[in-house]
Amino acid sequence: MEHRIVDKDDFLYPHGRYYGHVKPENLVFNANLQEFAQKVSYVCSLETGGKIPPEAAYEQIRVLWKQLKQSKKQLQIGENPFKNEGGEAEDS
Template sequence: MADSARMSKNSFLYPQSRYYGRFTPEHLTFNANLQEFAQNVSYISSLETGGKLSPEEAYTKIKGLWKQLKHSKKALGIGKNLSQEST
């Protein structure tokens, strides 16, 4: 597969929106993690809707993804000092 076709396929399968928030490396990293979380939840929801996953399996997978996202937020220090971030 040509590089341009591979890039187009990846852009379709793993879309990412531009980040417009206040730039810090931590915020940018968390935004990427959040977009990946949303994409994975969408895939899991589709699999459950299509009967490929049971509701319990879908819930368990999404719960695991949520825990990863929470860990990422904590590790990056997002939301520690809300008063400092808003200034």
């Protein structure tokens, strides 16, 4: 039986496979979204365990949300849903 050494970052920050429309900006946003979800999970666990107060948890999640929103804006995700693969507007 072969044992695979698991990198601690892969263990702590697992990434799921992306099945959506493959474009560079979609892949980057998906990675950002998965990181957001992982960090929110950690904050929730800390708050649930009594390690941080609810107000601190809320503030940390609010900051993470702003970062994700900024990422979406910079990557122009969903800004022109009528663009096709070639960058041209599709006919209705």
